[in-house]
Amino acid sequence: MKDESPERSLPGGELVQQGLADLAAGRLTELALLVLIAAPRLKRLGIQVPDHARPLPYEHELYARLDQRLGTAAHSYYNSLIRRIVSYTRALEHERSRSCS
Numbered sequence: 001m002k003d004e005s006p007e008r009s010l011p012g013g014e015l016v017q018q019g020l021a022d023l024a025a026g027r028l029t030e031l032a033l034l035v036l037i038a039a040p041r042l043k044r045l046g047i048q049v050p051d052h053a054r055p056l057p058y059e060h061e062l063y064a065r066l067d068q069r070l071g072t073a074a075h076s077y078y079n080s081l082i083r084r085i086v087s088y089t090r091a092l093e094h095e096r097s098r099s100c101s
């Protein structure tokens with residue numbers, strides 16, 4: 001599988017790029033957790049995501065951090081992050097399928 005940099009111009013690309021940078025630097029930030037949530041799909045698209053073992057599922061840890069920081073706004077912010085990472089992976093899949101045609 002080839003290693004390709006995430007496309008920053010795609011919707012959510014800046015989140016993926018920052019999350020990958022945080023993981024590479026050993027920082028387990030909110031965006032790093034978001035990238036880890038999407039890691040299976042990102043890896044299928046050729047993006048190398050480092051493995052990072054955690055006691056809680058990544059989704060739970062991200063939500064707990066958002067809840068601590070945002071309180072009642074955590075739910076909608078969590079959902080918006082998930083929508084953005086899904087949008088990114090779909091756009092990347094679409095872009096790659098067009099370039100193969």
